[in-house]
Amino acid sequence: MFGKIARKIKVYLHKRQAESQSLSSGSHYPPGKPVSVSLTANLDRVRAVFSDCADIVIREFKIGIGEQVRAFVVFVDGMVDKTLLHQNLLKPLMLDARISIPNQGLNRQRVQEMIRDSTLTIADVKEIADFDRVMEGVLSGDTAVFIDGYSAALLAGIRGWETRGVEQPDTEMVVRGPREGFTETLRTNTSLLRRKIKNSNLKIETMKIGRQTRTDVAVAYLKGVANDKVVEEVRRRLKDIDIDGVLESGYLEEYIEDAPFSPFATVGNTEKPDVVAAKLLEGRVAILVDGTPFVLTVPCLFIESFLVAEDYYSRPYYATLIRWIRFLAFLLTIASPAAYVTLTTFHQEMIPTPLFLTVAAAREGIPFPAVVEALMMGIIFEILREAGVRLPRPVGQAISIVGALVIGEMAVAAGLIGSSMVIVVALTAIAGFVVSAQSDAASIIRLILLALAGAMGQFGIMVGLLGLLIHLCSLRSFGVPFFSPLGPLTVQDLKDVLVRAPWWAMVRRPRTLGWHNPVRQTPGQKPDPPADAAKEQFHE
């Protein structure tokens, strides 16, 4: 039997190897052919490349007076700032060039150099010989200028397209704190970061990922603060990605995370530049993807889901209190249906007597067992939520009416569902929104715990929680234990976990991240108001 299995395994392994080879050979652009010297040849080639592409504009023209040089520009309509194109590219080439390039001294050998150096009033002009890279540039929104007789094209960066403005992100609202959020444009996003951290140590490396989409991806980190090994690991994992397209950072997330089968995301994401900046300052690495406002940050710890930007902007006491409320809410959202089921079907002795009698009265005559009731309500809630998220706003009202009135009230009145169960489910749902970063993982854990509680009561819940703990403790995110600083316990780091210590007290960066450059500020900056004697002068 084992021999047969072994043979099958061998066959399977071979197959997989072959598959992976075929995959790797078809990827990436081979070193492209150079730009041809002949303008006609280039033109034909461009036309061939962009056949049936209605949004491509090719404009032919001539430079100079008399012995004119033929040239053409090619760009994608809608991705180029037309004003800039007209004022700073076509006008200089077609009109100003007559003045700047003296007719008699038109040195064919230096036309391109002259155009590049003294005609085009555009900051970002590159000279590129590789035809494919030129085409790639055009597709990214650059304008290519081909000039007859040169084996290189000029690529002018005058991109400009319709973009969304910098707005407050819907997912992470704050009362106090910066309201700007990332947009879909990579450059805007990097500039938002650069404006927060005006330091040359903020490195932003870019690369292109996606066979078809050629999406720009930027890796940002703070040199000297971020762990070089982590940065290198991020680079390596990103380079290994070979897929069709990257439409959102979520694509990358699944390729670079440590635990692909875990319900927990070991890569963080945020829409807020100030959050990313704070994470960079703690020694994390950010991955920005063109086309999405969601920026990935690694390494990501479990505890980050419970920390909100505003904690650090408001006063420490309240921030600490709210943080504990979040822990509580997370526990409630994963465990309260399970706890309800276990209390009402296994451990009725643990309910205080008055509550016991009330719950018993509420459940009198309910046709379903508590587990089934809880499962039903859980599923109904997920349906309502999904409907509420997807529906157009005006219709959303209807959902809440149906949800609240029909499910909530009528089902209880009709005796289908106990009123206490409705309360439990509502509590679960509301609590789930408090820690929104983990709400998807929480849904899954909640179901598992519910099933275990339905079968084994508190023992089941404990088994589930222990399993959860084992899983959390075994996870790593880019080498950092996912559940730190709780497991492994780092007592010093708890001052930004269990409490939010005042800023002047958090002298060190989190040990698990910034251990090789730990000190982030001068210690002992606790505000020291002047003593009584010195105070006098303010009152005079």
Added chain:
Amino acid sequence: MKYPKLVAAMVIGLLVLVSLVITGCWNRREIDTLATVMAAGIDGGPGGRISVTVQVAKPGEIKPPGQGGGGGGQPAVAVFTSTGATVFDAVRNFALQAERKLFWPHCKALVIGEETARAGISPLLDFIDRDHEPRELMWVLIARGQAKDIISAEGELEKITAESIEKLVKARIATSKVVGIRLYEFRKMLGGTGRDPFATGIELVGAGEGKKRLKLTETAVFRKDRLMGWLDSDETRGLMWILGEVRSGIIVVPAPGPAEGKVSLEIIRASSKLKPEIKDGYLTMTIEIEEEGNLGEQMAFGDFTKPELWTSLEKRKAEVIEREIRAVLKKAQEEWAVDIFGFGEAFRRKYPREWREMKDNWRDLLPTVAVEVKITAKLRRVGLITKYNPPK
């Protein structure tokens, strides 16, 4: 079999699932399938049979507030009685008549019939202690008469009689004339050396046609586990003084000085200390009591805040306390030779070596212990009026 690990994991998962499905029903009982025992009574029956009476709550009749309709006048409890050869047997026999499974954790009170208690009570308690459902926090009460009648009685303000019993026991603090003993305390007294247990007595009062009411009256005193007799309320408070359990209460003394009438003194706090001593083979026990109280009421005219009247009030109060203590000592120590005060324990703690010789004939020694009572009774406050002037 492409992914053996996956297949194996799935098989294991399936096994777990199967085991969950087939095991799921072992201990599962929906909350509405339970008959919640609120109070239980145990009586002896003819021929050594045990009769157990339980009071079961009917949650449907106890409507949560906000849901109109009320209970429609239906009683909120049902009473069942069952017999068996042992307590457990009797409890199991409830399955023959009660439609739902008895559920014990919310049982508040255990009432034991007087006759049964005289025959010895510890065999009856074993089941309650051993079974995982009943809690040792339940109150132990001894019924004057049959436990069954107590359990069947109806409470006046509470819908559930067990709740009335519990509230009555808890209200003992107001008078200190009733004891409240939880099951584990009873067991502790029963199992301790040099100590005899006591428990609350409960009876039905109200003669004739009228509805009978529950009342806590006396204290049942045990010798080992057999009921010896009853202490009345003053004697009970004497016991409480000795044990240092008096929390509050009223001491009524005759008005001092020339005035006639009575004065009520409220107890605010009290404490006691037992000081055993062995001298030349004679056992003495000194009970030191410190009491503090307020002038609560004077049904007599006069100004008792005058120093001499004030001290005489204090003195009278001390006398009343001593009288109560002497009364209980006389009954328990001298007549019955039961050690509900823990004198034996006190001796054991102070004289462990001598105790070893004493413990076997402690019952004979107990009545010979000379008890000295030292009382420091203080009055502190007078309330909102200082004196009561006679009408002119």
Added chain:
Amino acid sequence: MVFLLVVTFGAIALYEVPGLVREKLWRELAAFTSVWLVAFSLSLLLMLGVKLPSPTEGIEYVIKQAAQLWKGGK
């Protein structure tokens, strides 16, 4: 129940053995097999109701004898 037992132990074998064979960890495979066999046969015997003397009784006996010797020696 015996069927469930066999399935469980089969699943354990299925979970570990292919990996061991693939990695050519023969020593590990031998160790696995021996422990697996011990556990399997023990549980099978127990499930079939064969009366096996519990080792704790042996331990108890030995300790009690030793204690007697100890006391006797004194």
Added chain:
Amino acid sequence: MLEGGKITPRQAIFILVISRLTIPLTALPDLSAPPANQDVWLAGLLAAVPTMVIITPPLLLVLRFPGHNLIQCSRLLLGRAGAVIGLLYVWFFLQVGATCLRLSGEYMTSVPMPETPLSAFLLFMAVIAASAVRNGLEVMARMADIIFPVIAGSIIMVVVLVSKEADVKALLPVMEEGLSPVLHGAFTTSSRLVEILALVMVLPHLNMAKPGVVWKIMLYTVAVFTAFFVIIILAVIAVLGPAQAQTYTFPFMSLTRLISLADIIERIEGTHLGIWLMGVFIKVSLYYYLAALGLSQLMGLKTYRPLVLPVGALLVVLSIWLFDSLPALYRIIQYQIWTPYALVFISGIPLFLLVVAMVTKKGVKQP
């Protein structure tokens, strides 16, 4: 290397203390060991001293051979005969693990869920322990980091809440029967620190396995454990009374059930069940891990992971086979049997090996 993980001294202390506290949290066999009266807490307190003495030989032995654990030491010293000693230890680990596993099942079927068959609990516990063991020592150590504060906090909470019912006079008279029963009790209690064997087994995986650190771990383990042990015993005796406490099957649980504060904080024995299951989990996985690790070292394997599942199955089978009933289990963990039995493993064999090492002048001599 069989196991790549590293644990810190603090994690080691946490694991050892949790594991040692598991039995006192339920069975508390020390209550009926001498002196078997209100002085048990004193015996528990004094036990710290003999404990230190008893656990010295294994530590001395392992410190002579840095980078080797107990089983490797015995193989180094005795060759093939050492393998027999190794097997004995594997048996011992299996037995301790199985006992604890069975106790957890017995507890579950005695108190919260009497109608559910024992094997269901054993299976679930074993599966969850297996997943921890497969994840390795490091993950178990991290879990201990989280679990220890929870257990410690809960014990203190329970004791504080129940202190209303406590009668301090129950602890008097001190030393009613004189000093000798107390000393006897201290000795029997000390023999229960089997966890020292766990320490000498995982020593090679300890960060900074310097002798000084190791002694400190030992010291802290004994101190922290003794503190909690004495707190538990004091609470149990003061609330339940010395004579009655012995009659309870699970004294600390019964204690928890007595909590009733203002009619709201009551019926919180779920807390006890929770912390106790966590403790059992740590203890079972620890010995489970040690058995798998020891076995794989004896057989010279590259990794212990393939052995995890069959050893787990063995553990479940043993936990059913070893004990007929709860009284049979309690008989084994009573001091009459347990003390001499455990002493052989804790001190006897290591002492023998130490002597062999000294005679043959093997290993690094410790200052």
